[in-house]
Amino acid sequence: MADTAALENAKKILTLRRSPASQLADAFQTGSIRGAVELREVPFLTMAGIRVDPSGDAGKRLGALTGGLPASSGEVRGRGETAALWLGPAEFLLVAPAEAHEDLGGELPGALVEALGGGAGQVVDLSANRTTLELSGPKARAVLEKGCSLDLHPRVFATGTALSTEIGGIPAVLWKTADQTYRILPRASFAEFLGRWLLDAMREYASTEVP
Incomplete structure (x- = not known):
């Protein structure tokens, strides 16, 4: 009985809580450029x-x-x-x-x-x-390099590396989880600003003229 009550309470928590970048979910979807760079939040x-x-x-x-x-x-x-x-x-x-x-x-x-x-x-x-923002795709590194002072070349910043840095002036932990995938961990209060900064930095890759 106690386990059932705990499960119901957990379900209520899941329906009520909102992630720090939840208001940008639609913008992340429409601002992502398939085949170039995509952005999403990995919440909670x-x-x-x-x-x-x-x-x-x-x-x-x-x-x-x-x-x-x-x-x-x-x-x-x-x-x-x-x-x-x-x-x-x-x-x-x-x-x-x-x-x-x-x-x-x-x-x-x-x-x-x-x-x-x-x-x-x-x-x-x-x-x-x-919270966690995930940036992926062939242009992900180029987007980050617009506002991150770390050397992100694969010889230096290999898959499985995580460092504290600043991206667009926002303190965050940058974690390379795959060859073309980065997880960015900003504090919750900076999530919306950083999310909008990333969307702006991604915008040029929506042009079909960019190789």
Whole structure:
């Protein structure tokens, strides 16, 4: 009976909540140029901020749970659809599917706190702190290069790399998840501005004259 009530509550949450860039859903669809560059929001991913010494006992327990903690700048480690992104020598951002969140029947945030135990460190649920914009296609890199100072050449910014940067003047984590696919993680309050900036940067590729 309790499980049924929890499931019903989760369904209500799903119908009531709105993602930070939900108002741009139609604009993302119409502004995407098939075969060149496409933009969408990947809403409600489970995110957790982790501060821990990865070489300590607590860090090893958390690493065993998540599939490993990154050891260097730009590195991403994980297991399945769960990934840990390096933000600093003892700071990481864990990203997992929406259903991993305990409010929707998942167990990840609670499991992280349990793995930390009494060790020195911190685990904070950041699921509502950021959203995820996904930019993909042959022109995705060119769009980002209009407002990102990172060297995005594949020799430098390889698939599986994630770095904190600015895009269009907005702080965000940029994560290359595939050869022509990037996930951009801005704070929720900047999602609409960055979404509109990306749409504007994409606009030139709607012209059939662009090779």
